[in-house]
Amino acid sequence: MSDEIEQARRFEITISDSGDSFLCKEGQNVLLAMERLGRKGIPVGCRGGGCGICRVQVLDDGKYRTTKMSRAQVSEEDERNGIALACKLIPEGDLQIRPLGFLRNKLN
Amino acid sequence: MSYTGVMRPGHTCLRVLEMEPSLTHYVERLGMIKTGEDDQGRVYLKAWDEHDCFSIVLREADEPGMDFMGFKVHSTADLDRFEVAIREYGIDVERMPAGELKGCGHRIRFVIPSGHPIELYAEKDHAGNGLGYLNPDPWPEGLKGMQVNRFDHCLLYGPNIPDVVDFFVNVLGFALTERVLDPDSNMTGAFLSCSNKAHDIAFIQYPEPSKFHHASFLLNTWEEILHAADIMGMHNISIDIGPTRHGITRGRTIYFFDPSGNRNEVFCGDYTWYPDREPITWTAEELGKAIFYHDRKLNENFLTVVT
Numbered sequence: 451m452s453d454e455i456e457q458a459r460r461f462e463i464t465i466s467d468s469g470d471s472f473l474c475k476e477g478q479n480v481l482l483a484m485e486r487l488g489r490k491g492i493p494v495g496c497r498g499g500g501c502g503i504c505r506v507q508v509l510d511d512g513k514y515r516t517t518k519m520s521r522a523q524v525s526e527e528d529e530r531n532g533i534a535l536a537c538k539l540i541p542e543g544d545l546q547i548r549p550l551g552f553l554r555n556k557l558n
Numbered sequence: 559m560s561y562t563g564v565m566r567p568g569h570t571c572l573r574v575l576e577m578e579p580s581l582t583h584y585v586e587r588l589g590m591i592k593t594g595e596d597d598q599g600r601v602y603l604k605a606w607d608e609h610d611c612f613s614i615v616l617r618e619a620d621e622p623g624m625d626f627m628g629f630k631v632h633s634t635a636d637l638d639r640f641e642v643a644i645r646e647y648g649i650d651v652e653r654m655p656a657g658e659l660k661g662c663g664h665r666i667r668f669v670i671p672s673g674h675p676i677e678l679y680a681e682k683d684h685a686g687n688g689l690g691y692l693n694p695d696p697w698p699e700g701l702k703g704m705q706v707n708r709f710d711h712c713l714l715y716g717p718n719i720p721d722v723v724d725f726f727v728n729v730l731g732f733a734l735t736e737r738v739l740d741p742d743s744n745m746t747g748a749f750l751s752c753s754n755k756a757h758d759i760a761f762i763q764y765p766e767p768s769k770f771h772h773a774s775f776l777l778n779t780w781e782e783i784l785h786a787a788d789i790m791g792m793h794n795i796s797i798d799i800g801p802t803r804h805g806i807t808r809g810r811t812i813y814f815f816d817p818s819g820n821r822n823e824v825f826c827g828d829y830t831w832y833p834d835r836e837p838i839t840w841t842a843e844e845l846g847k848a849i850f851y852h853d854r855k856l857n858e859n860f861l862t863v864v865t
Contacts, residue, residue, distance in 0.1 A: 500818050
């Protein structure tokens with residue numbers, strides 16, 4: 451088990467507004483990685499892809515995949531623009547992300 | 559009190575993003591029992607100490623939240639009476655035929671001023687709690703996870719709380735047990751009972767209509783709340799807040815989320831409501847204590863995270 455942990459790839463997640471960064475293990479979602487390291491920068495809500503509080507935009511063509519998110523929070527057009535919920539955002543390389551925040555989410 | 563009219567919360571239909579992890583959550587972790595499935599793919603669940611055949615319906619959808627909440631009324635005569643009264647009040651009523659929900663008799667559905675679809679029905683197939691009615695044991699063996707006793711209430715977020723209260727009190731015969739007033743004395747929170755419980759449904763003011771805050775399930779003791787919290791730790795279930803105490807209703811509680819972000823609560827211990835009691839009022843400056851009695855401060859997530 452510890453060997454697996456040692457060998458897991460890690461990607462660097464950088465929050466664009468603050469320049470803060472943290473590491474996210476391969477296969478782990480960005481929000482969980484942030485929380486496990488006691489870091490801040492992305493607001494935490496339901497952690498289930500439902501509430502939209504952790505909405506972020508991935509910048510500069512970062513590589514990632516997502517698991518199912520609420521369509522009420524992330525439209526198909528949003529997805530094409532790199533918008534995702536951090537709790538469902540799984541990096542496949544280093545990422546620069548911009549938190550969109552609850553207020554901005556509601557005004558969009 | 560003798561029950562007539564609306565007896566209790568009977569069911570709620572929740573939208574989930576993916577059925578399989580949702581079933582793991584509600585069956586393996588909360589300890590509900592799967593009782594059926596319909597041709598729309600909806601899955602029916604009951605808690606062990608409920609006698610009707612379902613209380614939670616899960617429907618896979620593109621966004622989470624609540625489709626509707628239903629209350630069981632005492633008789634079909636009550637159901638007919640409410641249908642007339644709701645129409646006379648000026649709210650449209652839709653008739654849902656028997657069997658549209660598997661095992662449920664015909665329902666009447668209407669949209670309340672907060673935007674939530676609410677239903678009434680009088681009949682649902684009997685399933686029993688597994689103990690029988692002759693010299694029963696106190697609990698059945700083989701229960702899973704948190705072993706929730708029953709679906710107890712929902713807290714819903716939406717606009718027009720005073721209008722919602724007027725409808726529930728004057729048309730459906732509920733009592734207002736507790737309320738929250740803002741500095742201008744507007745009612746921004748309302749706790750309503752159709753029974754002896756401190757609440758059977760609750761509302762908090764929110765600009766967007768028809769939002770779902772949580773569905774709550776009853777446990778017996780504070781120790782069982784801790785046991786539930788341990789299960790959340792074991793299985794990495796997303797915890798919102800708790801275990802803690804509410805000022806409002808006095809409930810001992812923990813809040814957490816299902817895998818689609820719908821909030822759940824397991825709680826124990828409120829007080830017994832009687833209709834000759836005066837409602838309790840909470841003022842805006844004490845709202846922190848009203849919601850979380852120990853922290854005594856407003857929790858941003860509790861006020862804003864909804865599906």
